[in-house]
Amino acid sequence: MSEQNRLRDAGAIVGIGATEFSKDSGRSEMRLVVEACEAAITDAGLSPSQIDGMVTFTADTNPEIEVARNLGMGELSFFSRIHHGGGAACGTIQQAVLAVNAGVADYVVAYRGFNERSGHRFGTGVQGRPPLATAESAHFAWYAPFGLLTPAQWVAMFAQRYLHEYGATSEDFGRIAVADRKHAATNPKAWFYEQPITLEDHQNSRWIVEPLHLLDCCQESDGAQALVVTTPERAKDLAQPPVIVKAAAQGAGENQDMMTSYYRDSITGLPEMGLVARQLWNTTGLTSDDVQAAIIYDHFTPLALPQLEEFGFCARGEAKDFIRDGNIELGGRLPINTNGGQLGEAYIHGMNGIAEGTRLVRHTSTNQPENVEHVLVTAGTMVPTSAVLLGVA
Amino acid sequence: MTTTDTDEQAAFLTKLRAFQGTEAGTEVGADPVNQAMIRHWVEAMGDQNPVYVDPDAAAQSVHGQVIAPAVMLQAWVMRGIRGRPAQGGSPRDELMGMLDDAGFSSVVATNSEQEYDRMLHLGDHLRTRTVIDSVSEEKHTGLGVGHFVTTRVEYETTEGEPVGRMLFRILKFKPGTGRSAAPSDDAARRPLRPRPALTQDNAFFFDGAKQHRLLIQRCAQCGRLRHPPGPRCPRCGSYEWNAQEASGRGTVYSFVVNHYPQVPAFEYPLAVGLIELEEGTRLVANVVGIDPSDVAVGLAVEVEWLDEDPDLTLPAFKPRA
Numbered sequence: 001m002s003e004q005n006r007l008r009d010a011g012a013i014v015g016i017g018a019t020e021f022s023k024d025s026g027r028s029e030m031r032l033v034v035e036a037c038e039a040a041i042t043d044a045g046l047s048p049s050q051i052d053g054m055v056t057f058t059a060d061t062n063p064e065i066e067v068a069r070n071l072g073m074g075e076l077s078f079f080s081r082i083h084h085g086g087g088a089a090c091g092t093i094q095q096a097v098l099a100v101n102a103g104v105a106d107y108v109v110a111y112r113g114f115n116e117r118s119g120h121r122f123g124t125g126v127q128g129r130p131p132l133a134t135a136e137s138a139h140f141a142w143y144a145p146f147g148l149l150t151p152a153q154w155v156a157m158f159a160q161r162y163l164h165e166y167g168a169t170s171e172d173f174g175r176i177a178v179a180d181r182k183h184a185a186t187n188p189k190a191w192f193y194e195q196p197i198t199l200e201d202h203q204n205s206r207w208i209v210e211p212l213h214l215l216d217c218c219q220e221s222d223g224a225q226a227l228v229v230t231t232p233e234r235a236k237d238l239a240q241p242p243v244i245v246k247a248a249a250q251g252a253g254e255n256q257d258m259m260t261s262y263y264r265d266s267i268t269g270l271p272e273m274g275l276v277a278r279q280l281w282n283t284t285g286l287t288s289d290d291v292q293a294a295i296i297y298d299h300f301t302p303l304a305l306p307q308l309e310e311f312g313f314c315a316r317g318e319a320k321d322f323i324r325d326g327n328i329e330l331g332g333r334l335p336i337n338t339n340g341g342q343l344g345e346a347y348i349h350g351m352n353g354i355a356e357g358t359r360l361v362r363h364t365s366t367n368q369p370e371n372v373e374h375v376l377v378t379a380g381t382m383v384p385t386s387a388v389l390l391g392v393a
Numbered sequence: 394m395t396t397t398d399t400d401e402q403a404a405f406l407t408k409l410r411a412f413q414g415t416e417a418g419t420e421v422g423a424d425p426v427n428q429a430m431i432r433h434w435v436e437a438m439g440d441q442n443p444v445y446v447d448p449d450a451a452a453q454s455v456h457g458q459v460i461a462p463a464v465m466l467q468a469w470v471m472r473g474i475r476g477r478p479a480q481g482g483s484p485r486d487e488l489m490g491m492l493d494d495a496g497f498s499s500v501v502a503t504n505s506e507q508e509y510d511r512m513l514h515l516g517d518h519l520r521t522r523t524v525i526d527s528v529s530e531e532k533h534t535g536l537g538v539g540h541f542v543t544t545r546v547e548y549e550t551t552e553g554e555p556v557g558r559m560l561f562r563i564l565k566f567k568p569g570t571g572r573s574a575a576p577s578d579d580a581a582r583r584p585l586r587p588r589p590a591l592t593q594d595n596a597f598f599f600d601g602a603k604q605h606r607l608l609i610q611r612c613a614q615c616g617r618l619r620h621p622p623g624p625r626c627p628r629c630g631s632y633e634w635n636a637q638e639a640s641g642r643g644t645v646y647s648f649v650v651n652h653y654p655q656v657p658a659f660e661y662p663l664a665v666g667l668i669e670l671e672e673g674t675r676l677v678a679n680v681v682g683i684d685p686s687d688v689a690v691g692l693a694v695e696v697e698w699l700d701e702d703p704d705l706t707l708p709a710f711k712p713r714a
């Protein structure tokens with residue numbers, strides 16, 4: 001593969017919309033998604049009947065056709081879904097850019113919504129009966145019988161090795177949480193608005209799975225987020241200043257597993273994210289030096305560190321030093337997760353991060369740094385993943 | 394474990410297994426299927442289905458008449474609270490006696506399965522025929538060292554028509570030999586661990602575990618070891634493979650200690666290791682025989698077997714002696 005593609009500056013995010021982010025929405029997941037899509041379409045200055053493409057996650061339980069029917073969209077000429085949980089987030093934008101450039105759709109809505117907090121919970125429903133003999137369920141045969149059952153536990157295995165190899169500490173993970181919560185504290189939409197934490201709070205929070213404290217782990221949220229994508233040409237006539245998709249990429253690494261790539265020679269990097277990074281840089285000709293802010297996927301703090309390394313913001317194993325120097329907070333070299341991230345704002349599988357990236361380029365974030373020209377947004381880690389590089393027109 | 398121990402165990406198991414397939418007695422129910430017992434049972438269970446108690450409603454149902462709840466099967470031939478008169482000399486009593494004498498004096502019922510051939514109606518009079526179905530090899534369970542004994546009870550009418558059967562499994566174990574110093578009621582009530590989904594690609598590993606053999610898939614053409622296993626060698630492309638038995642020695646490459654959420658099948662804090670075997674492959678397994686707070690990357694470990702239940706044996710790793 002060339003690790004470079006022809007879709008440089010080929011798409012634009014022209015609308016964003018979300019529900020409130022809560023712990024108990026009190027309404028159906030379908031309604032959340034419909035509300036978010038309507039808000040995004042309105043933000044773009046479009047009407048639902050102009051939307052002809054939809055893309056979401058395979059993990060989403062709200063079928064495109066039902067969303068379209070509820071919104072009165074009429075006919076759809078493009079619909080697509082992406083697998084691997086939060087790894088799909090920026091992949092939805094790539095799908096939309098592919099579609100509008102191939103001419104199979106003019107305006108594509110990407111969405112994700114759920115009642116994750118008030119609906120089902122992780123770690124429940126474990127049964128004594130054998131599951132189906134599919135490759136997807138057989139994957140869990142190597143983990144579930146041993147009690148390795150939750151995303152936090154799968155991630156902790158990498159985190160422990162990362163600490164061992166690079167001399168990082170739990171406090172370095174904590175600094176990600178502190179920055180996220182600091183930024184959430186000034187974002188009225190964030191669940192943890194006006195609730196900053198200290199590093200001491202982080203260290204004193206109980207163990208969930210060593211080496212992860214409670215405050216290393218993302219919250220569970222109810223809510224939905226939608227975005228509208230079209231070509232930069234069509235974007236010129238719409239309501240908002242277009243936010244250009246400089247490049248979008250997906251990546252699955254060699255010897256990739258779903259959350260448990262424990263069998264590679266090294267398990268302290270994220271080769272799938274490295275592949276995504278090379279595609280973004282090679283496609284745009286830009287480097288990490290050209291990026292002024294980033295939304296780094298933060299379902300669990302430890303994996304923010306190797307992401308900074310894979311994108312070249314610091315050398316391998318040196319993210320701890322980059323973070324200790326205050327680079328990731330407002331006023332620093334690379335403010336991250338200015339919305340509060342998923343730890344602070346809401347966990348909408350990374351989609352709310354793309355919306356914040358869009359606001360950063362529009363210069364409308366509640367924590368807006370000055371002189372933002374390019375923003376990196378990443379998707380879920382330890383799974384096949386994706387990222388987008390957004391920028392001004 | 395010394396060779397002598399193993400030989401003695403094998404000889405003892407041969408004696409125990411001589412009972413497999415033998416008839417272990419017959420019993421006749423004290424009363425035929427009757428409305429009074431059904432009524433007591435459904436009231437205790439809170440089951441309000443009229444088909445069990447209302448002849449008119451039952452007549453309108455697909456059954457055409459009052460039926461007994463299927464899961465009452467065992468009740469129709471159960472002895473009352475006075476229990477079984479001392480008989481002695483039945484093969485089942487002999488088998489239990491042998492286990493008692495060898496120190497396996499504690500007993501816990503582990504599970505039962507029932508199968509029904511037809512619904513039971515008022516007036517059906519049942520009898521049972523019990524067969525000793527199987528005796529397991531010696532297992533190291535959470536409760537202690539023991540043997541699972543499974544009996545099969547065949548239910549039929551006194552006219553000889555089969556109506557159902559039940560597999561009933563108990564564990565006869567040596568008290569005080571469990572993993573925790575004082576085997577608790579909690580351990581006995583703990584649900585089974587999550588089952589592995591078995592496919593043609595991974596079943597050999599779990600079959601090997603039942604025989605306490607730690608197996609690694611090996612390409613039959615180029616010899617490359619791989620775990621987790623798969624149908625094709627990524628290096629040479631061969632679909633042919635066999636399995637190599639690992640030495641069981643390795644080191645902790647990484648690990649976690651689980652605190653929350655607490656799933657009832659496990660004891661917490663729960664140490665789970667990513668073990669690098671000396672053959673070079675890695676696998677996930679519990680780290681045992683050490684305080685979870687003492688586990689460290691690089692710890693030298695060796696395999697130990699957890700006979701969790703009759704259907705699941707898992708490798709675990711303990712600090713190397």
Ligand SMILES: [Zn+2]
Binds near residue numbers: 614616627
């Ligand atoms: Zn081979």
